[in-house]
Amino acid sequence: MTVSEELLHRIYDRLMESAVAEDVADAVLAACDGEAALRAWGGGTPPVVPHANAPEPAGTAYSGVFLTSLTVSGFRGIGRASTLRFCPGPGLHVVTGPNGCGKSSFVEGLEVLFTGRSRRLEERPVEWKKGWRNLHQSEPCEIKAVLHREGATHATELSRRWEQAQERYGEASTFVQDYGQAKIDFAATGWDVAVRFYQPMLCAVDFEDVVGKPSELYKRFAGVLGLDEYRKVKELLGEVKKDLEATALQPEEALPSLLESLRASDHPNSARCLTALDTGKKPRDPAVVEEILASLAPADPIIDTLDALVKLDWPPLEKAETMAAELRASVKTVKDLQTSISQKALLVMRLLQNALELYEQEENQACPVCKSGQLDAQWHADAMARLEQLTCLSRDLSAAKEKLRRQAAEARSLIRPVPSCLQQKTDKVDTAQACAAWESWANAPLEDSPEGARNLADHFEEGVLNLEDAVRPVVNAAWDCLSELNAAWVSLAPQITSFCEYERAASKAASRCKLLRQAAKWFDDEIERVRSERFAPLAEEAQNTWEKLRYRSSVSLRELALGGKGTRRRVEVSLQVDGVKAGLGVLSQGEINAFALSMFLPRATRPESPFRFLVIDDPVQSMDSAKVDGLAQVLRDYARFRQVIVFTHDDRLSDALRRLGIRARIMRLDRNEGSVVTPHEVISPALTALKNARAIINDKSLGKDLQDRIIPGFYRMALEATFLDLAWGKLLKEGLTHTEIEAKLEQAKTLYGRAALAFFTDRSAGNKVRDRVTKRYGRVAADILDECNKGAHGSWNDAKNWIIDVESFIGKLQGERLFG
Amino acid sequence: MTPLDLVEAAGSVLTRPDAVLSSSPVAAALLARQALEIRLREEWNAKEEPLSRTNMANQFHALCQLRNPSIAGMAYQTWVSLSGICHHHLYGRMPAFPEVRQLIESVERLVTLNWH
Numbered sequence: 001m002t003v004s005e006e007l008l009h010r011i012y013d014r015l016m017e018s019a020v021a022e023d024v025a026d027a028v029l030a031a032c033d034g035e036a037a038l039r040a041w042g043g044g045t046p047p048v049v050p051h052a053n054a055p056e057p058a059g060t061a062y063s064g065v066f067l068t069s070l071t072v073s074g075f076r077g078i079g080r081a082s083t084l085r086f087c088p089g090p091g092l093h094v095v096t097g098p099n100g101c102g103k104s105s106f107v108e109g110l111e112v113l114f115t116g117r118s119r120r121l122e123e124r125p126v127e128w129k130k131g132w133r134n135l136h137q138s139e140p141c142e143i144k145a146v147l148h149r150e151g152a153t154h155a156t157e158l159s160r161r162w163e164q165a166q167e168r169y170g171e172a173s174t175f176v177q178d179y180g181q182a183k184i185d186f187a188a189t190g191w192d193v194a195v196r197f198y199q200p201m202l203c204a205v206d207f208e209d210v211v212g213k214p215s216e217l218y219k220r221f222a223g224v225l226g227l228d229e230y231r232k233v234k235e236l237l238g239e240v241k242k243d244l245e246a247t248a249l250q251p252e253e254a255l256p257s258l259l260e261s262l263r264a265s266d267h268p269n270s271a272r273c274l275t276a277l278d279t280g281k282k283p284r285d286p287a288v289v290e291e292i293l294a295s296l297a298p299a300d301p302i303i304d305t306l307d308a309l310v311k312l313d314w315p316p317l318e319k320a321e322t323m324a325a326e327l328r329a330s331v332k333t334v335k336d337l338q339t340s341i342s343q344k345a346l347l348v349m350r351l352l353q354n355a356l357e358l359y360e361q362e363e364n365q366a367c368p369v370c371k372s373g374q375l376d377a378q379w380h381a382d383a384m385a386r387l388e389q390l391t392c393l394s395r396d397l398s399a400a401k402e403k404l405r406r407q408a409a410e411a412r413s414l415i416r417p418v419p420s421c422l423q424q425k426t427d428k429v430d431t432a433q434a435c436a437a438w439e440s441w442a443n444a445p446l447e448d449s450p451e452g453a454r455n456l457a458d459h460f461e462e463g464v465l466n467l468e469d470a471v472r473p474v475v476n477a478a479w480d481c482l483s484e485l486n487a488a489w490v491s492l493a494p495q496i497t498s499f500c501e502y503e504r505a506a507s508k509a510a511s512r513c514k515l516l517r518q519a520a521k522w523f524d525d526e527i528e529r530v531r532s533e534r535f536a537p538l539a540e541e542a543q544n545t546w547e548k549l550r551y552r553s554s555v556s557l558r559e560l561a562l563g564g565k566g567t568r569r570r571v572e573v574s575l576q577v578d579g580v581k582a583g584l585g586v587l588s589q590g591e592i593n594a595f596a597l598s599m600f601l602p603r604a605t606r607p608e609s610p611f612r613f614l615v616i617d618d619p620v621q622s623m624d625s626a627k628v629d630g631l632a633q634v635l636r637d638y639a640r641f642r643q644v645i646v647f648t649h650d651d652r653l654s655d656a657l658r659r660l661g662i663r664a665r666i667m668r669l670d671r672n673e674g675s676v677v678t679p680h681e682v683i684s685p686a687l688t689a690l691k692n693a694r695a696i697i698n699d700k701s702l703g704k705d706l707q708d709r710i711i712p713g714f715y716r717m718a719l720e721a722t723f724l725d726l727a728w729g730k731l732l733k734e735g736l737t738h739t740e741i742e743a744k745l746e747q748a749k750t751l752y753g754r755a756a757l758a759f760f761t762d763r764s765a766g767n768k769v770r771d772r773v774t775k776r777y778g779r780v781a782a783d784i785l786d787e788c789n790k791g792a793h794g795s796w797n798d799a800k801n802w803i804i805d806v807e808s809f810i811g812k813l814q815g816e817r818l819f820g
Numbered sequence: 821m822t823p824l825d826l827v828e829a830a831g832s833v834l835t836r837p838d839a840v841l842s843s844s845p846v847a848a849a850l851l852a853r854q855a856l857e858i859r860l861r862e863e864w865n866a867k868e869e870p871l872s873r874t875n876m877a878n879q880f881h882a883l884c885q886l887r888n889p890s891i892a893g894m895a896y897q898t899w900v901s902l903s904g905i906c907h908h909h910l911y912g913r914m915p916a917f918p919e920v921r922q923l924i925e926s927v928e929r930l931v932t933l934n935w936h
Binding site for chain 1 (some may be wrong): 821829833836843847850851853854857860880885888908910914915916917918
């Protein structure tokens with residue numbers, strides 16, 4: 001079965017709706033049933049209504065996957081094993097850190113784990129490719145992800161480990177292991193296919209790829225359109241159609257060579273075949289060829305005559321000589337016996353028989369003939385012996401005569417009348433002399449006496465000699481002639497037979513091919529319809545995402561549509577800049593990132609995807625702050641039903657999330673000497689600074705003097721961060737754009753300047769800050785401001801004792817931000 | 821504490837155990853910057869030049885005019901970099917370990933140099 005039961009029913013319904021011809025529908029259904037069914041249909045077998053027994057798609061059990069942790073060791077920028085832990089469920093995670101802290105190593109590690117590839121490395125020169133192991137600690141080299149599957153009671157671990165000798169990252173394999181179970185191949189989960197369609201990682205290389213190659217963009221969408229089964233049926237239809245077309249063309253391909261052979265042949269059948277086949281008419285009527293084949297069965301008269309001449313038969317010369325000699329010997333025997341048994345002996349024998357009868361009546365009596373002799377016992381014995389002797393001679397003579405008669409009859413039986421083939425005249429062989437010789441031989445003497453038998457022996461022997469002289473050359477000539485003709489025919493006959501078979505098959509294939517073309521056309525139209533139908537919501541989602549991300553960008557995404565045919569398919573992107581149509585070239589780098597995200601998110605979050613997590617590598621870079629706010633909101637929307645993990649090198653996304661009140665878990669990566677990469681949970685910058693201050697307070701090893709010198713710096717950072725937050729909110733309410741706000745905040749470099757911006761939206765009003773703080777938050781808060789500022793450049797005696805007051809002050813300031 | 825004491829303390833703070841790692845680069849930068857600022861104050865006080873009350877940018881400008889401009893330029897560059905770490909910035913990022921280590925090494929060289 002080529003397709004699932006569900007698709008089969010859908011196609012069946014569509015066929016019924018389309019009112020397509022029954023034969024065409026049969027072809028489509030046969031293609032859905034599988035290759036064997038379609039080929040049988042092509043051969044004329046009526047289709048059997050396909051029964052669906054689609055197996056459960058591979059990897060169904062491995063769906064609904066969230067990331068619980070990702071551990072990388074010895075790979076790229078990470079030496080000692082470093083683990084990122086995530087909450088395995090929908091939500092937003094942000095991993096920040098400066099360049100070179102190991103962020104990309106985690107993303108690349110995840111890509112290698114799932115795809116076996118690192119496209120970033122693949123695009124680099126060979127030297128880069130060699131440097132995939134960590135310089136400081138290349139062993140153990142392993143990537144491990146712990147996954148949580150929806151509904152599963154146990155974790156699933158995905159791991160890829162390299163041995164020391166392995167030089168390429170592609171050499172190792174990824175294995176999957178459910179808790180307490182044996183390891184299985186990655187492919188057994190079905191993720192190897194799913195990751196191609198719904199690739200849940202958006203890496204740095206993807207940003208450029210999506211914009212640079214419309215065909216690449218199409219490829220990414222094509223997978224998620226779920227047209228794979230359709231494609232299989234389409235390929236099968238095309239494949240079988242191609243084979244049938246080849247079958248239909250076979251006679252045309254075989255004909256020139258066959259005609260050439262027929263023209264070169266002298267065989268009488270060749271001319272007939274040539275006339276029938278060399279008509280120049282296409283297609284030939286198969287009936288004509290059938291007829292030729294049938295008419296070739298009875299041989300031509302010339303062939304018959306030659307065949308009969310070749311088959312001429314007469315006694316061999318040796319046999320003729322033997323028979324003649326035997327005849328002559330029998331004649332001599334008869335003659336000799338005739339001499340021994342004269343007429344007188346026969347009379348004596350009769351006389352003796354009579355005398356013995358007389359003796360039987362009366363023994364010992366006088367001979368009635370001579371009267372002197374006595375017929376006594378002695379006479380009786382002598383007479384019996386004499387009679388016996390004469391009887392034997394007489395019997396031998398009869399036998400010899402009988403033998404002679406049989407031999408003569410046999411000889412005569414071998415002498416046959418002149419064969420008709422010798423009497424027929426052909427231009428191939430001269431048979432006149434042979435005919436005369438046979439005629440003479442056929443005229444055998446008929447006399448039945450020993451003399452006659454002797455003549456017969458002479459005639460037989462001499463006749464056979466004459467036949468050898470006159471007929472044998474005719475037979476040989478006929479053989480040669482026939483061989484020559486047959487040789488040509490022997491090679492032609494199979495060619496003609498094959499051609500006729502081709503012609504028969506071609507006739508059938510041509511009619512099937514026509515139906516198959518219609519079936520393929522119908523199916524192509526159907527795929528197009530489904531493609532457009534399924535692409536529409538994706539395109540709409542991409543457009544909506546772009547609208548959220550573009551924020552005040554003049555570039556609008558008017559339309560996303562599928563274009564091109566076959567291998568030249570692409571996603572056509574219609575952009576407008578201030579109402580003027582534009583190409584992708586107008587996009588800035590930040591807009592390219594936003595566009596790539598718009599294309600990535602709808603695809604990676606398809607409900608059919610087994611992956612419930614998305615990993616996005618540095619989408620923030622080159623985005624202006626307005627777009628970062630848009631990005632934060634887009635990520636929030638997707639994080640409601642997906643686990644969204646974003647790696648970014650700066651804090652703008654974290655800031656935007658915080659400002660917008662979007663709940664997210666933020667981690668920061670620090671890279672220490674020896675490629676030691678450590679993740680830390682991040683809270684707001686103000687709280688981070690306070691946390692750091694507490695860390696210094698708790699570190700007794702530093703001593704009071706150093707603590708007093710360090711702690712004020714962290715207090716000040718906490719206050720600065722709080723003032724900036726406060727200022728941002730106020731300036732936003734005043735209607736300033738993100739860019740304008742950023743410029744104002746960047747200009748306020750001192751603690752008092754920032755406080756002035758926060759309280760009065762005017763950084764130059766620093767001299768009013770102390771009064772404002774004193775009035776609203778009390779003198780202690782005002783002192784804190786002063787001491788922090790001074791202490792950061794020197795020291796603040798017992799700074800640690802102020803931690804509660806600082807936290808309290810900051811808390812009140814944050815309240816002002818929230819409640820005005 | 822002398823500038824050199826503070827530089828040494830900054831180096832120690834930077835390489836503290838993991839438990840307080842995230843605070844270490846900033847803490848180290850704060851100490852290194854103070855070392856540089858003390859060294860600058862000492863430079864003015866030695867000649868009784870009344871410059872230590874003006875803001876730091878002005879002091880470094882004066883240093884360029886009155887002392888070795890090359891050393892002064894290097895000192896100013898190092899101080900600006902350290903200040904960048906010691907303040908919170910919009911979209912600020914935590915300083916990388918090697919970056920702070922290099923700055924401490926610069927301060928160590930500067931505090932031991934003769935600035936004339």
